[in-house]
Each structure stands twice: as structure tokens, then as C-alpha cells.
Amino acid sequence: MRLQDVRIVSREQRAEGLFALSLDAREIARMTRPGQFLNIRIDHETSPLLRRPFSVSRVEGDTLEILFNVVGRGTEILAGKRVGDELNILGPLGVPFRVEGEYDLAVIVAGGLGVAPFPLLTGALRKGRKKVQSFLGARTAAHLTEKYLVNVHVATDDGSLGFRGTVVQLLEEFWNTEKPAKAKIFGCGPTRMMKALSDFAGSKDIECELSLEGEMACGIGICQGCPVERASGEKKYSLVCVEGPTFNSRDVILG
Amino acid sequence: MRLQDVRIVSREQRAEGLFALSLDAREIARMTRPGQFLNIRIDHETSPLLRRPFSVSRVEGDTLEILFNVVGRGTEILAGKRVGDELNILGPLGVPFRVEGEYDLAVIVAGGLGVAPFPLLTGALRKGRKKVQSFLGARTAAHLTEKYLVNVHVATDDGSLGFRGTVVQLLEEFWNTEKPAKAKIFGCGPTRMMKALSDFAGSKDIECELSLEGEMACGIGICQGCPVERASGEKKYSLVCVEGPTFNSRDVILG
Amino acid sequence: MKTAFSIRNVEFKNRVLVASGTFGYGDEVKELVDVAGLGGIVTKSLSWKPRDGNPPRRIAETPSGMLNSIGLANVGVHAFIEKKLPYLRTLDTTIVVNIAASSFDEYCDVLRLLDEQEGIDAFEINVSCPNVKEGGLSFGADCSKTAEMTARLRALTEKPLIIKLTPNVTHVSEFAKAVEDSGADAISLINTLIGMAVDIKTRKPKLSTVTGGLSGPAIRPIALAKVYEAAQVVDIPVIGIGGISSAEDAIEFLLVGASAVQVGTANFIDPTTGVQVAQGIEAYCRQSGLKDAGELVGALDANVEFSVLQSWL
Amino acid sequence: MKTAFSIRNVEFKNRVLVASGTFGYGDEVKELVDVAGLGGIVTKSLSWKPRDGNPPRRIAETPSGMLNSIGLANVGVHAFIEKKLPYLRTLDTTIVVNIAASSFDEYCDVLRLLDEQEGIDAFEINVSCPNVKEGGLSFGADCSKTAEMTARLRALTEKPLIIKLTPNVTHVSEFAKAVEDSGADAISLINTLIGMAVDIKTRKPKLSTVTGGLSGPAIRPIALAKVYEAAQVVDIPVIGIGGISSAEDAIEFLLVGASAVQVGTANFIDPTTGVQVAQGIEAYCRQSGLKDAGELVGALDANVEFSVLQSWL
Ligand SMILES: Cc1cc2nc3c(=O)[nH]c(=O)nc-3n(C[C@H](O)[C@H](O)[C@H](O)COP(=O)(O)OP(=O)(O)OC[C@H]3O[C@@H](n4cnc5c(N)ncnc54)[C@H](O)[C@@H]3O)c2cc1C
Numbered sequence A, B: 001m002r003l004q005d006v007r008i009v010s011r012e013q014r015a016e017g018l019f020a021l022s023l024d025a026r027e028i029a030r031m032t033r034p035g036q037f038l039n040i041r042i043d044h045e046t047s048p049l050l051r052r053p054f055s056v057s058r059v060e061g062d063t064l065e066i067l068f069n070v071v072g073r074g075t076e077i078l079a080g081k082r083v084g085d086e087l088n089i090l091g092p093l094g095v096p097f098r099v100e101g102e103y104d105l106a107v108i109v110a111g112g113l114g115v116a117p118f119p120l121l122t123g124a125l126r127k128g129r130k131k132v133q134s135f136l137g138a139r140t141a142a143h144l145t146e147k148y149l150v151n152v153h154v155a156t157d158d159g160s161l162g163f164r165g166t167v168v169q170l171l172e173e174f175w176n177t178e179k180p181a182k183a184k185i186f187g188c189g190p191t192r193m194m195k196a197l198s199d200f201a202g203s204k205d206i207e208c209e210l211s212l213e214g215e216m217a218c219g220i221g222i223c224q225g226c227p228v229e230r231a232s233g234e235k236k237y238s239l240v241c242v243e244g245p246t247f248n249s250r251d252v253i254l255g
Numbered sequence C, D: 001m002k003t004a005f006s007i008r009n010v011e012f013k014n015r016v017l018v019a020s021g022t023f024g025y026g027d028e029v030k031e032l033v034d035v036a037g038l039g040g041i042v043t044k045s046l047s048w049k050p051r052d053g054n055p056p057r058r059i060a061e062t063p064s065g066m067l068n069s070i071g072l073a074n075v076g077v078h079a080f081i082e083k084k085l086p087y088l089r090t091l092d093t094t095i096v097v098n099i100a101a102s103s104f105d106e107y108c109d110v111l112r113l114l115d116e117q118e119g120i121d122a123f124e125i126n127v128s129c130p131n132v133k134e135g136g137l138s139f140g141a142d143c144s145k146t147a148e149m150t151a152r153l154r155a156l157t158e159k160p161l162i163i164k165l166t167p168n169v170t171h172v173s174e175f176a177k178a179v180e181d182s183g184a185d186a187i188s189l190i191n192t193l194i195g196m197a198v199d200i201k202t203r204k205p206k207l208s209t210v211t212g213g214l215s216g217p218a219i220r221p222i223a224l225a226k227v228y229e230a231a232q233v234v235d236i237p238v239i240g241i242g243g244i245s246s247a248e249d250a251i252e253f254l255l256v257g258a259s260a261v262q263v264g265t266a267n268f269i270d271p272t273t274g275v276q277v278a279q280g281i282e283a284y285c286r287q288s289g290l291k292d293a294g295e296l297v298g299a300l301d302a303n304v305e306f307s308v309l310q311s312w313l
């Protein structure tokens, strides 16, 4: 874990309201594993006050890439940054996805900006000699980016590209036709979708890891601000920032 | 008085920590008179919350120029703006300098950033066929800009350029040697200097107008936040933003 | 879509007013704002005699807020009637005159004189200013005095009487209930919070009065909690004030139980804020398919047991 | 240049501590912060039994501030002694353990147990949490109960006893005086201010507990005024808390009478803030040619007559 000022080395718009920033962050880049995130200080004003958490989307040598959606003031300011500007980042944070394991097929399921962590994961999976199938859901084709993903199956709410419906429905179809064995699901997206995915995995008894999002203040376990309900154990909540953001779908109860 | 979003058309560093911004502000440019100011919204965050007041330094057709020093967060952010960025400005505000009058020689006396309003005033004075002598004081030569001023006499605290001492001392020397008749002083600068200047003008019974600075919230007379003590009258205070910023030195008591 | 609401017998064309001391007497901004878009204007607090106000420095910026120590500088009730009221009469909006005095009798004298005048629709009473007789402690922090004053003023006017409460007390709901029981037609809150700032270079307080009143977006969460607390206990309309600078902010106040809002500090950044907030609320209501903005009032979806008494750390 | 100061018999190496609930139990940030640069660490509030804390959502950002509703989530005193204290013992800084309970007896039991442990230098008592027996109203808003609790805890320990006051009362100085008279060695303030925020899309409160505690730079002017008010009436050390994120901020608190400060919310943005603040104060003192940072305490250049009682509007 490091706290450092890094420079923006490239900025790219990938889809509607969706931007990618690459940061020159040597040490942090080396330490980062798939599924981990950065907590980024948007600027040095007191408003917005808190850092904003973003998954690491790619690591290329010394550079880190984040992929984000403009949803509010912080991401709006971030989208306005230019190459050469500095950002203060804290990371890498959180528990990575567990890539190792007794499965042959990795099934990636992303809703909206849930796609962010998967380019990095895809690389690791392929190094680990896993087959990869990727399922992406978005509102429309314009909101979608497949970049750096493989074997992509698309679902859009309005049917403007690929399957018309939710990505989890698309996944079910795939499962019923392909009947994959020894598969593991990696999911990230809006809570509603995570819940549907977790129910699907449970019903089919498929191993499933989710990367959860939620408001955070510190990102490092000192504020207790990011609880997620646990399915078992004497503790009622886990902290998303330090015990997650990746969880086995069996271990958490999604509200 | 107008409230409008304007574009920055040029940005220039004039001296150490001293910047000039030109704004494309048609209507406001046309209405502005020497000594008036703009109240500028630094950005759309809630912090810094309040607008920042700046004298109009020049008017060139449709463009307004402001000249400012980086003294805190607001001016720091302003100095970071780039050509093409937008600013929301309110102006022109305040009572202009009184250029007309029974004097032949206009004596401009500026301390530090007090120089800001004088390029615009110089133009008006020369249109009014007044002779102009300009006295500038600054900490060092590096903090000085004579641009757009005429017949400039310089004083620096460290003597790195021109007279070593305060600009008011320099003015006294000038007065004792030149003994100008039918002169009027126009002064702007730090309060301590304004006080010295006002005492000098009083002792020699010279007509003297000062442009005062001080914290402001609204700039338009609705907050009552910018009082200056009056020398006479039943009202104890005047409001710098609407009854000033230009005052006859006889009418105000500087703390 | 209905935007209007009433207090006692007076109708306000919409639920957004501008707050006392942040809009002058209306004439200062005539070049910038079409006040016909406002539900009403609350004037700067008036006292019997003119007040010069406090010496400089009167304002200091703070994170997302500002401190002020104006000292109730105002023209006094007589000059107001002569010089300011004639212009206010010409405006196409509701006029609320705010009164701040330093004794019971002064409050009564000012209200009695104003009550005879044409063109004043309602009164707002600022109880958070020092009661000289009581050694400078504000009435506003004394529940029984606030109630007693409300009753005395109530007896003097048939016009809507709005009591403006200070937030600098432990349980604002006690004060809200007390003034309701004493005949107030509405309450407004919050006034500014006591705050302070120091210049570490000079080691002097930034404000000439040492402490001042904090306002602006910084205080909005506190204001919202106070309005929510007060709205739980009274049946009369509550007017929410504190850090409002957008329609979204205003709607938060309506949802927790405010019947209307006032925009204050935001006027210093943009005097058209109030008009924009009113338009924004209307747009939000249309999008939500409401027939009356009043449907938002108290429409918060919360279980109240689990509320102000909860631990929050 | 002397940076250290003492409370009772315990020395703190400098005047900057990290605030309860904003620095965990010290171990979470070991990779980032060298705590040897801190005057002390105040732990998260401890209760007898572990507390799960409140359901999500627990935090919401506000202008220059944040609301929290953690619900005193903590490991409980036994797990603290077993799992957290051993690490804290190894740290080269002063350890202050904060206690928050829901009854007099629980406060006493927790303190008694901790008082027997090695490596705890001082206690801070969080009185602003709900007293279940009293129907959820916090002790902190009841002056006599706060005083009574102080006296009972005083009798149980020889270690420094710091009472942490809530700002959500009319006159914090009454509470300050009362706890001083009851034997407290120091007071710390402010805890968070009651606040609230609403999601206008869902019309639900942003926090699961409806209201929460406001902290961060937004509250600094209020905190400074409360610390100033309290420091006027007590002789024991006052620890200033509220929105401090720089040495300049901290120095404001020292000038108005705080003997030390605590850094809270700023740790979430940068956990090294406390260390930086301590270094910044030292640099300021050197530049000002001071021999002891203590020379800043109460060095405000203000005339006090003209103070809290003043009108500020
Ligand atoms: C571990 C983690 C990883 C994340 N990775 C990414 C990523 O790779 N790309 C990306 O675009 N976003 C990601 N997010 C979400 C991202 O942090 C938020 O979108 C961002 O903080 C919003 O900031 P804002 O100021 O623009 O919006 P705000 O003004 O703070 O809020 C605007 C809206 O966004 C919602 N929101 C705010 N914070 C979050 C949050 N943390 N999670 C979900 N919704 C939120 C608010 O409820 C509100 O409705 C991640 C969040 C977490 C916790």
C-alpha cells in the first residue's frame, strides 16, 4: 500500500460518459493484483472532500489504467483532468480476485462500469491457462466498451447491440445451451445485478466471486463506513474495503 | 450590471506570482469605467465559496483584462485556468474614478497589485487631456509591471529598481522638487499605504481619490459585509462595494 | 402544477423565498433578478432606530461556508417605511418583513408601526439577537422568553407571524412547540450557527466580534436535521433555511417536512439562485408527475422510531 | 523547541493526536504512517460487548464534510485487550483508549477492566452515545449525568481521565465546568454535530439511521467557537477537535485555548495528516521564535468582553 502523487500520461473517452486515464505509478503498478482498487483524491479542495475508489483496469509496465463513468461531481472533475495533471492516489487496496483454483473456464460477468476490473483479470486468467468467456451488460451499445476483453457476449437493455435484456439472463441462456463444467464466475456491477448473479450461481451451485461497490470514506479499514452483511459467522458485517471488494457470493447477503 | 459566463481568451504572467487574464465579455466591457471591478466565481465547487473581486485593468474592444496576484487558494486556482476555460463574472461593479475635474496633472500612485486599475484609468485620463505621472511601489523589481502605464517612477522596498523605500516617500520627493499645481492623486494599494497617501494628500491639501480593497461577499450591497468608516455624516460606515471602491480620501477613515 | 402555498391568510406563489439579510431590501438587485419568480422576499432585520452594525472585519470565508458579523446593520423602521417600502410595494411577490430588536418593547413598537403600513404581507421575527436588558443573551436561547414574545406579538397583528428560530440550542423542537402553542402561524429555521475563525498571522479573530454566524452549504446537513426535528412536533408550516443553493437542496428540506424554504448565502454567489431553485422544484414535480409541490412536504420515506435518538458514531 | 505537554502525570510528545474512530486501532495504517510522529493515538470507542454497528449506508459526503452513522462498531473490550492492545503497546506514542457504553455500569466495567491493563496511558470518555436506560437520549446532553459519570469514573482510575463533550448543547461551557468540578483531568471537544442528508431520488435518508454525525472542515468554525467558549471557563487542559486538516487549522485551536488537538476525518483523506500537522506546528513555532509550543495556547489577541454574547447577524 502506497500513498503517492502520480501523473496522468493518457486520457481517452471509451464510450458515452466513460473515460480511461493512465497513471504513471511505478511502485503501485508493480504491487497491484486483479480486483484491487485505488482511492483517488480528486483535487485539493475540501469539496469534494473524500477520495473516490476506482478499480485498477489495466497495468502496463509502470502505468495503471482506471476506467470510469461520470456519475457525479467527483467523476466529472476527474473527467476534466488533462494529460500532465497530477493525482494523489492510495493503493493498491483490497483483496484481489482468487485466480488459482480447480476450474477450467472463467466466466466474466460485468454490468455497466462493472467491466472496469476485468481487462486486468483477463490477462491473469490467461497466464493461468484458463479459458475465458466474457458477458457484458449495458444500457445501450453507446455505453459499452469491450476493449481488452476476450470472447465477449453482449446484452443491452434496449437491444441496440447483442441480446436484449439483462446480462444475467444472457448468461443463463449460455449455461443452458453450453452446460459448462468446472467453471467459475467473476462478477462486477450494480448491486441489483450482483444479487441476480449470486442467486443464479447459488441455484446452479457454481463458484462465484463478486467485486462489490459502495460508498467508502477511507478505503483502508479505519472508518468502518463500508459494511456488507455476512451470510454466516458471529460478525454481522464485513468491510468492503479491506475484506473485499471481492467476495465469494456465498459469504455475503446483498441488500 | 450583468451576470455572465465568459471565456478566457488570453493568459499571461506579468511578474512574479502576477498574472493577467483577458476575458471575452462584450456587454460588460462596454459598460465598464475606470476603477470599477468584477466579482468572479472561481469555480463551481462550494469551496472556495465566495466570488473574488478584481479591478478591471484594461478594456480592449470586447475584452476585459484583470491583473492579479496569487495570495491564496482562489487566486491560485484562477492562475491555473487556461485559455478557453469559462468564468462566471458579475460586473461592472462599484463607483468609477472621477476623471473629469479642474486639474491638469493626474498623479497615479500604486502599491503592489494596486497597479491593476490604472492602465484603464490612464487611457481615460489621456482622452481627457490630462497630464499623467505614475508612481509604482513594489517589494522588488521582480514583482513589478509597468505595462500600459506612462511616465513611470518606481520605488522598491529592497532598492532592486528605482528609489529604495515606499512609493509615498518617492511621491513626497517628487512633490518637493516639482511642486506641481492643479494636481489630483489617484491611489490604490495596501491599506497601510493608502493611509500614508491619504495623510500626505491631506497635509498638502491635494485632491485625492483612493480605490480600497477589503473582504467582500456579494459585491452588490446585499450582505453589508464591506464597511469602511466614514469621516463625517450621520451614517458611521459606507459600503466599499457600492459606495466605493473609489472614495475621496477626505471621506473615509482608514483603520 | 400547483406551486403556491399559504400561511394563515396569505398566499405565496411558490415555496422559495429569499432569506433575511441576504437580499437587502430588494432594490439592490433589480438589474439582475426578476423577483416575480420568487415566492417571497424577507427583508433585512429591522430595528426601531437605524443600526450602524459592527466594525470591520464583518465576514470571513470558511470551508463551504462563511462567517458573518454584520451586527444587524439596518436603516431603521422609519427610513424603511419612507425609502424602502414604496419600492417593495411595486414588486410582484410576497413581502415578509423581518424584525430584530433588543427588548420586548422594541419588538412590539416596531411591529405595531409596521402593521399599519400598506404592502407588508407577513412578519418574521428574528429572536437570535442579543437582548440588551438580559445582558446580551439572545431571547432565542430561552424557550419561555421566546414563547412569551410570540404571544405578545401575536396579540398585535392579524398578519402571518413567523418566528425564526436559532439552531444554537439543544432541542430546537421544544422551541418550535412553544411558539406554536403561543400563536405563531409558522416557524422558520435555521438562523446561523455560532462560529469563529482566527488569523494565525496576527493571532486575532478574523471577525471584529470574535464569534460570528456560520452559513452556507457547510451547515446544510445540520439545518436539515433541525428542520426535521422541528417538523416532527408542530402542525404549523415550517420554513427550512440553511445552505440551500439548488433545487435538489431545497427538495431535501421539503421532504423532511418543510412547507417552504429560504435561500440565503447562495444569493451572494448568484442573486438569481432563488428563482432558479423555484423553477427547479417545479421541473422536479412535473417529472415526478405531481399535481402540487405540497405533495413533497414531509414525504420522506423513513421509519421515525429509528431517528434523532439514534447513536451515530 | 519544546513540543511535549502533559495531562496529569502522562506526557504526550507533541500536541497532535488522532481522533477516536478515525484511526482504527493503529494497526490498519502501519504501512503508511510512522505514528512516532504523533502526540498520541485515541482508539475507536470501546464497549463491553462487541458491537456490529449500524446497517449500511453509514456514510454520506456533504459540502466540505461527511455524515457518519457507524453505530460505534467495535471489537469489544475483551477482543481489544487480546488482539489490539499488544500491537498498540509496541508503538512509540501515547495510547488513549476511548470508551463508549450504554449505561453507567457498563462505562465503569469497561474502565475498570482496562485500568488493569499494561500499555494504556489515558482514557477518553465518549458521552455522546445513547443511554439505553434513558430511552436513547445521550448522557452527553444532560449536564448533571455527565458530571455524575465523571465522578464515578474518576474514583476508578489514577490515569488521566479525558471527558469528550458533545457540541449538540446550548452552552458547552456548563458541561466543561461541571466535568472539571467532578474531577476530569481534561476535556476534549467537539464530537460530531447532528446532521442529515436525503437522497431525493429514493426520498430516503442517505443514512440508515436517518440522522448522523457531521464532521470535517465544514464544522471547524463551530468547533473553534465551542473550544473557545469551553476554554474560557476551565483550568484543565482542553483538547480541540473538529475539521482540522493542516497545521494552520490546529494553530487556530491552540490560540483560542486548546492545549492540544485531535485530527479526525482528515485521516480518511490522508492518514499521515496528524504527523504533518505536528511537524507544521513545530515549524511555525520555530519561525515565530517560540521556545515551547505551549506559548501558543490561549495566545489569541482578542478582547473577551466583546465575545460570544455579541450579536453577529
Ligand atoms: C471498490 C470500488 C471500486 C470502484 N471502481 C469503479 C470503477 O472502476 N469505475 C467507476 O466508474 N466507478 C467505480 N466505483 C464507483 C465510484 O467510486 C463512484 O462512481 C464514484 O465514487 C462517484 O463519485 P462522484 O463524486 O462522481 O459521485 P457522487 O456525487 O459521490 O455520487 C453520485 C452518484 O453516484 C453514487 N455513488 C457514489 N459513490 C459510489 C460508490 N462508491 N459506488 C457506487 N455508487 C456510488 C451516489 O450514490 C450517487 O447516486 C467503484 C467503487 C468502489 C467502492
Ligand SMILES: Cc1cc2nc3c(=O)[nH]c(=O)nc-3n(C[C@H](O)[C@H](O)[C@H](O)COP(=O)(O)OP(=O)(O)OC[C@H]3O[C@@H](n4cnc5c(N)ncnc54)[C@H](O)[C@@H]3O)c2cc1C
Pocket (backbone or CB within 6 Å): B037, B048, B052, B053, B054, B055, B056, B066, B067, B068, B069, B070, B071, B072, B073, B074, B075, B076, B113, B116, B117, B212, B213, B214, B215, B216, B245
Ligand atoms: C474592489 C476590489 C478590487 C480588487 N482588485 C484586485 C486586483 O485587481 N488584483 C488583485 O490581485 N487583487 C485584487 N483585489 C484583492 C483580491 O480580491 C484578493 O486578493 C482575492 O480575493 C484573494 O483571494 P484568495 O482566495 O486567493 O485569497 P484568500 O485565501 O481569500 O486570502 C488570502 C489572503 O489574501 C487576503 N485577502 C482576501 N481577500 C482580500 C481582499 N478582497 N482584499 C485584500 N486582501 C484580501 C486574505 O486576508 C488573506 O490574507 C481586489 C479586492 C477588492 C475588494
Ligand SMILES: Cc1cc2nc3c(=O)[nH]c(=O)nc-3n(C[C@H](O)[C@H](O)[C@H](O)COP(=O)(O)O)c2cc1C
Pocket (backbone or CB within 6 Å): B223, B225, C019, C020, C021, C022, C044, C045, C068, C070, C072, C098, C100, C126, C164, C190, C191, C192, C214, C215, C216, C217, C219, C241, C242, C243, C244, C262, C263, C264, C265, C266, D313
Ligand atoms: C451576511 C448575512 C446576514 C444575515 N442577516 C440576517 C438578518 O438580518 N436577520 C435574520 O433573521 N437572519 C439573517 N441572516 C441569516 C440568514 O437569513 C439565514 O438564516 C442563514 O444565513 C442560513 O441560511 P443560508 O445558509 O442559506 O445563508 C444573515 C445571514 C448572512 C450570511
Ligand SMILES: Cc1cc2nc3c(=O)[nH]c(=O)nc-3n(C[C@H](O)[C@H](O)[C@H](O)COP(=O)(O)O)c2cc1C
Pocket (backbone or CB within 6 Å): A223, A224, A225, C313, D019, D020, D021, D022, D044, D045, D068, D070, D072, D098, D100, D126, D164, D190, D191, D192, D214, D215, D216, D217, D219, D241, D242, D243, D244, D262, D263, D264, D265, D266
Ligand atoms: C467515521 C467516524 C467515526 C467516529 N467514531 C468515533 C468514536 O467511536 N468515538 C468518538 O468519541 N468519536 C468518534 N468520532 C468523532 C471524531 O473523533 C471527532 O470528534 C469528530 O469527527 C470531529 O473531528 P473531525 O472533524 O476532525 O473528524 C468519529 C468520527 C467519524 C467521522
Ligand code: FES
Pocket (backbone or CB within 6 Å): A215, A216, A217, A218, A219, A220, A221, A222, A223, A224, A225, A226, A239, A240, A241, A242
Ligand atoms: S471505507 Fe473506511 S472502513 Fe471501509
Ligand code: FES
Pocket (backbone or CB within 6 Å): B215, B216, B217, B218, B219, B220, B221, B222, B223, B224, B225, B226, B239, B240, B241, B242
Ligand atoms: S460585499 Fe456585500 S455589501 Fe459589500
